[in-house]
Amino acid sequence: MFFVTSQISDRVSVAGEMNMHYMATTGAEVELERMYLRYDWRNALHVTVGRMYSPIGFWNVNYNFGLVLQPNISRPRILNPTHDGGFILTRETGVQIGGDNIGKAGFFYRLLVANGIGKNGGLLGTPYLLGPKVSLTGQLGLEPVEGLRFSVSAVTNSLPDGSLTQFEAPVPEALTSRMVSASVSHMAIDKKLEFIGEYYVNTHDYVTLPDQTLNGAILYLGYKATTKVVPYFFAELLSFPAGDPYYPTVNPYTNQPYVGANEYNLGLRYRVNANLVLKGEAALLDQEQFGTSYGFKTQVAFGF
Helix, strand or coil: CEEEEEECCCCEEEEEEEEEEEECCCEEEEEEEEEEEEEEEECCEEEEEEEEECCCCCHHHHCCCCCCCCCCCCCCHHHCCHHHCCCCCCEEEEEEEEEEEECCCCEEEEEEEECCCCCCCCCCCCCCCCCCCCEEEEEEEEEEECCEEEEEEEEEEEECCCCECCCCCECCCCEEEEEEEEEEEECCCCCCEEEEEEEEEEEEEECCCCCEEEEEEEEEEEECCCCCEEEEEEEEEEECCCCCCCCCCECCCCCCECCCEEEEEEEEEEEEECCEEEEEEEEEEEECCCEEEEEEEEEEEECC
């Protein structure tokens, strides 16, 4: 993972993030995660243009693939990119306006107009022209004290007949994909308690087929015993709609079947320094069709 940022002027900044990974089905790949230009006019208004993380919840925006920053080992399944078995759109190319720290309640907002799901002739879909089938994402939130954030987000994306899903397959019929999420987080640097709780509901509203709903939840609890040692608990719940024809039986990028899963982890994080973090987790994973399994995971995360 390579991440570069630059403050060009007092109001203009740019950032780029590239992910190099290896998949068993496709081999080595290089993927552009983010590349955007941001103009800050004032707290109440900034404009971002380019490829960016969708403003849904807290986790997706703050803990992308920088494992040194992420408080646990694995990114939540509900927020995984497609090539890692993900279900929803977490990165988009478009134009976003937003504002932060407005008023005493610390109101913040985001409105993103983007290319949406698949390559469907939207903002930057084939043939890379403006089109009517863009996605709209909105987020409203409050940060009454530093580090304590409450937010709700909503996404809507219409897909007509002939559209392609993120799996490069045609949609079963015309549909509207809608998602709503709610998030509460407390991740202040100078506070001992760490907390993230998020819930996601993603619905495929078909014209004639029965509607299908995917539900996902994230819970993270940590306590800074010292400046270096943090024991924590991380859980994620995923209810997968097995009857939804939108999803392939097996993810074409991972060769893994799509099933519901619940995972519970007790972990310990040790911060060696700002660029090196060690993590270990005892895990319980309960997957539909596969039953319950136990394991221990470790991670050495470093940056430079």
